[in-house]
Amino acid sequence: MSRNPSAAAATDPDEVVRFDDVSMRYGRGPEILRDLSFSLSPGSFHFLTGPSGAGKSSLLKLIYLAAQPSKGLIHLFGHDIAHADPGDRPQLRRRIGVVFQDLLLLDHMTAFDNAALPLRIAGAKPQEYRGDVAELLTWVGLGGRMHALPATLAGGEKQRLAIARAVVNRPQILLADEPTSNVDHDMALRIYRLFVELNRLGTTILIATHDQDLVARSGRPSLHLEGGRLGLRQPQGPALS
Amino acid sequence: MSEMFDPARWRPAPFLPERETRDGSLVFVVAVLCFLACVTALGVIAADRAARGWSSQLSEEATVIVRARPGETPDSAAARAAEALAGVRGVAEARALEPEKAYDLVRPWLGDVADVEDLPVPRLVAVSLDQRRPATAGALEAALKAQGVDAIVDDHSLWLKDVRRSAGIARGMGTVVFLLIAGAAGAVVAFATRAGLAAQRDVVEVLHLTGAEDGFISALFQARFARVAAVAGLIGAGGAILSGAILRMLGGSQGLTPALPIAWSDLLAVLPCPLLAAGVAALAARFTAGALIRAMQ
Numbered sequence: 001m002s003r004n005p006s007a008a009a010a011t012d013p014d015e016v017v018r019f020d021d022v023s024m025r026y027g028r029g030p031e032i033l034r035d036l037s038f039s040l041s042p043g044s045f046h047f048l049t050g051p052s053g054a055g056k057s058s059l060l061k062l063i064y065l066a067a068q069p070s071k072g073l074i075h076l077f078g079h080d081i082a083h084a085d086p087g088d089r090p091q092l093r094r095r096i097g098v099v100f101q102d103l104l105l106l107d108h109m110t111a112f113d114n115a116a117l118p119l120r121i122a123g124a125k126p127q128e129y130r131g132d133v134a135e136l137l138t139w140v141g142l143g144g145r146m147h148a149l150p151a152t153l154a155g156g157e158k159q160r161l162a163i164a165r166a167v168v169n170r171p172q173i174l175l176a177d178e179p180t181s182n183v184d185h186d187m188a189l190r191i192y193r194l195f196v197e198l199n200r201l202g203t204t205i206l207i208a209t210h211d212q213d214l215v216a217r218s219g220r221p222s223l224h225l226e227g228g229r230l231g232l233r234q235p236q237g238p239a240l241s
Numbered sequence: 242m243s244e245m246f247d248p249a250r251w252r253p254a255p256f257l258p259e260r261e262t263r264d265g266s267l268v269f270v271v272a273v274l275c276f277l278a279c280v281t282a283l284g285v286i287a288a289d290r291a292a293r294g295w296s297s298q299l300s301e302e303a304t305v306i307v308r309a310r311p312g313e314t315p316d317s318a319a320a321r322a323a324e325a326l327a328g329v330r331g332v333a334e335a336r337a338l339e340p341e342k343a344y345d346l347v348r349p350w351l352g353d354v355a356d357v358e359d360l361p362v363p364r365l366v367a368v369s370l371d372q373r374r375p376a377t378a379g380a381l382e383a384a385l386k387a388q389g390v391d392a393i394v395d396d397h398s399l400w401l402k403d404v405r406r407s408a409g410i411a412r413g414m415g416t417v418v419f420l421l422i423a424g425a426a427g428a429v430v431a432f433a434t435r436a437g438l439a440a441q442r443d444v445v446e447v448l449h450l451t452g453a454e455d456g457f458i459s460a461l462f463q464a465r466f467a468r469v470a471a472v473a474g475l476i477g478a479g480g481a482i483l484s485g486a487i488l489r490m491l492g493g494s495q496g497l498t499p500a501l502p503i504a505w506s507d508l509l510a511v512l513p514c515p516l517l518a519a520g521v522a523a524l525a526a527r528f529t530a531g532a533l534i535r536a537m538q
Contacts, residue, residue, distance in 0.1 A: 066450060087454075094452035104447045108258040112251060121453045126253055134248040146246040165451075 015039045015075065016173045016204045017063055022072030023228075024058055031070070032058050034228035040206065042172070045199045047215045048208040049233070050225035056208040057101060059225065060175045063206070064098050065089055077172065094122055097171035097203075099179045103162040105150040111137065111161050112146040118169040133168060140164045140194060156187040163194055173204040180211055188214060256448065256461050257441060267433045268473045271426055275477025275518050278422040279511040283485050285415030286507045292408025294502070299397040299404065303381060305335075305366040308391045316340065318390065319364035325388040326368055331376030334369040366392075423521055430466050430522040434529040437462060449537060459530040466526035467519040474518030478511040485511075 018039040025031045032055040040046065048056050061067035062074060065081065074081050076092055084092070097118075105114050115137055119129045137146050140160040150158060159179055166174055176195070180188035192214060199205045206223075209215065215222050219235040305326065309318040319337035326335035343362050351360075370376055378396040385392045438445060448458050489503045 064450060090452045090454045093450060098450060104443055106444055106447060109254045112246065112248065113254040116253070117447070118451045120253060120256075121448065121451050121457070126251070130248040130251060144246075146248070 016042055018075040020073040022069045025070045031228055036230045040204055042204055043202050045205045045220050047222035048206055049222045054225040056225055057177055060177050064096050064175055065093055095172045097166035097174040099162045099166045099176035101177035103158055107150055110147045111142055115164040115168055136164050136168055156183045159183055167198055176207045264469055267469055270429050271470050271473035272476040274422050274426040275474045275514050276480045278419055279478050279481030279514050281415055281419045282510055285412055286510055287503050288411040290502055292404055295404045296401055299401045301370050303368040303396045306393045307364045310391055315364045319366055322366050322390045322392055325384050329376050329380055329384045331371045331374050332368055333371050336367050338365040338367055427521045427525045430525040431529045434462055434526040438533050455534045458534055459527050462530040463523045463527040467523035470522030471515045471519035474515030478514035481511045482508045
């Protein structure tokens with residue numbers, strides 16, 4: 001988080017995400033998120049923490065354009081999304097990688113097809129990306145499971161496939177919603193290391209998680225949501241090697 | 242066991258699952274609607290042909306009722322009328338009908354009268370008109386009057402008007418029924434698209450959030466339902482052609498009945514059905530999918 005939540009500065013084109021006094025409610029219900037102001041700079045790595053129901057998934061949905069704020073301004077890659085042409089939204093979404101909480105893998109497609117999906121949607125030709133997708137799947141440890149359907153994959157394999165799909169087109173920001181919720185400790189560490197590796201390559205990372213142990217050991221800052229308000233927590237102690 | 246996967250030989254999977262359990266029932270419903278639409282279209286064509294045949298027959302003929310003047314026999318009055326009419330421009334032939342034909346016309350009212358010949362039954366003259374430039378009733382009346390023949394000219398205009406009105410109503414009703422069936426087919430496809438989108442909501446959501454444009458997602462559903470409707474249209478049109486062919490064969494040269502004559506060439510009219518069905522389905526699917534995807538924003 002690169003600026004004081006209370007300071008409303010002019011839009012910085014280098015900021016990947018910027019929220020200005022953003023609130024959100026579902027229908028006529030109470031506000032889930034209240035007056036959030038923060039920004040994420042390129043190459044940053046943050047966790048998003050908070051109790052269940054605090055609005056972590058809702059905050060991520062606002063960033064990946066699956067929900068709209070009830071108040072405030074959101075800038076993505078320097079674009080004010082409230083005033084952006086609706087036709088530009090698909091292009092903005094292609095710059096965001098998302099690991100959904102329920103993964104949303106397509107059951108009728110093989111692991112290879114699932115991972116290649118964002119590239120196909122972006123209009124790339126198979127001969128241009130076949131090798132890259134195979135390499136990526138090997139990198140996430142699914143080299144021997146490329147033709148497997150999601151239903152036949154283990155929990156950790158599905159998580160890694162969802163991550164591969166999220167990063168295959170080299171997004172500028174990666175959002176992950178509880179990516180380690182259904183895996184054991186070792187797998188959680190392995191997945192975390194994947195994110196660190198991606199971050200080293202320049203991708204901005206924001207991971208929503210309940211895993212306080214992982215957050216504490218990572219040495220990374222976290223955005224903490226509670227009661228609809230957002231606060232920044234700096235790491236304490238040494239980082240995970 | 243090591244699993245072999247060769248990325249170089251990989252071919253992209255379709256974005257939507259290829260088979261849907263609902264497709265079978267959708268094909269059935271749309272095929273039935275297409276069959277009904279095709280049969281309606283054949284009925285309209287047959288009714289139109291019948292009406293044209295009747296009006297052509299009626300407009301090519303006129304009947305003249307001749308009453309004998311005092312001192313003249315009915316037969317000689319009819320012969321004189323036929324002679325007068327034969328010379329009129331636009332008359333191809335004028336022929337005095339045999340007295341029996343006139344007796345046959347009055348017999349239902351008089352019963353079997355033994356000495357019907359003694360009654361003053363008017364004689365009939367059948368006039369065949371030139372098809373290209375038929376003589377008008379006025380011209381026929383003028384020619385008869387000039388020869389001093391007491392006669393009434395019936396150019397069938399009253400019947401002709403009724404036949405044409407009936408044919409117009411049959412055509413109109415057939416067209417309305419055809420459009421209603423096409424509309425029902427469109428509505429069925431729209432419902433099926435909604436159900437398909439609901440069943441494939443995860444796929445649509447992933448495509449949407451991965452950066453697919455709305456038009457791209459709509460086009461997937463448009464192509465899918467157009468394909469399903471084209472197959473259903475082919476089945477429906479095939480069924481209608483088969484039914485029409487059976488009716489044509491059963492009905493001999495005039496079709497099922499003289500009232501609704503079906504020609505072999507009429508059966509070709511249902512050939513565009515698969516294309517029309519695909520078009521209606523594509524439009525319905527595109528609009529429905531587009532509206533639902535916009536609602537996801």
